[in-house]
């Protein structure tokens with residue numbers, strides 16, 4: 063991905079934006095986003111899966127095809143949408159979110175506001191706009207536009223309700239060798255910043271379901287999900303798996319910037335898990 067700024071700083075500065083300026087996205091920025099999604103290598107996931115993201119312009123929420131895209135009032139003055147398309151299984155969703163989040167970070171560094179949305183959009187209206195193939199669905203979308211400086215009272219209230227500014231501390235997310243010992247920042251060595259980037263990432267309702275065990279030999283970070291019970295209850299897909307792809311993306315981008323060579327593998331170390339809601343996802347292994 064072409065980052066012109068420090069990706070770590072971009073990750074630190076990113077926030078969900080729900081109110082946009084009425085100013086249109088510049089043709090130059092639209093060109094960059096569309097060029098990005100037309101570049102096949104940008105849409106390949108960590109395990110080789112291929113994602114698809116469509117760019118859809120809107121004017122007063124109506125697309126060029128005349129379809130009105132709805133967000134139940136959550137989003138004001140969007141200029142366009144990124145619409146992600148995936149199959150509905152564990153690793154397709156994880157890979158898809160990793161791919162989608164790279165684009166979110168790319169847009170963020172261009173000064174474009176974004177907001178991951180898995181729930182508060184009218185899926186039917188987006189499905190009318192997009193040509194879905196068999197077994198594909200839209201797990202999430204993101205509005206695009208320049209952030210309006212003054213956010214609505216609604217945005218502030220929503221941030222308060224989901225405690226968007228309260229990210230859990232290291233002691234509740236990260237572990238040393240086993241799930242029995244919390245990981246102290248000072249013990250994380252070169253992984254301190256990549257792990258911190260996982261902590262700062264967006265997650266559905268800010269539930270932060272990611273958990274990491276730093277291996278005893280310090281050569282691997284094992285990523286797990288601790289599902290929030292009943293979270294995706296009335297959806298027909300596991301939305302929290304998207305949070306895991308986001309975590310992998312944040313972690314890997316930080317590693318790349320810090321020149322920490324490694325790669326993602328699915329190689330369950332079969333450690334004792336936290337509880338029945340905890341499931342293994344993948345491991346970052348130093349190379």
Ligand SMILES: Cc1cc2nc3c(=O)[nH]c(=O)nc-3n(C[C@H](O)[C@H](O)[C@H](O)COP(=O)(O)O)c2cc1C
Pocket residue numbers: 076077078080136177178179180181182183202224225226227262263264265266267268301304305308
């Ligand atoms: C998978 C996923 C789904 C989300 N779905 C919605 C949504 O439907 N509506 C919404 O307003 N925000 C949604 N969000 C945004 C989160 O509420 C937000 O990321 C979280 O509160 C943390 O705030 P931050 O992004 O500003 O760090 C979603 C985020 C993720 C990662």
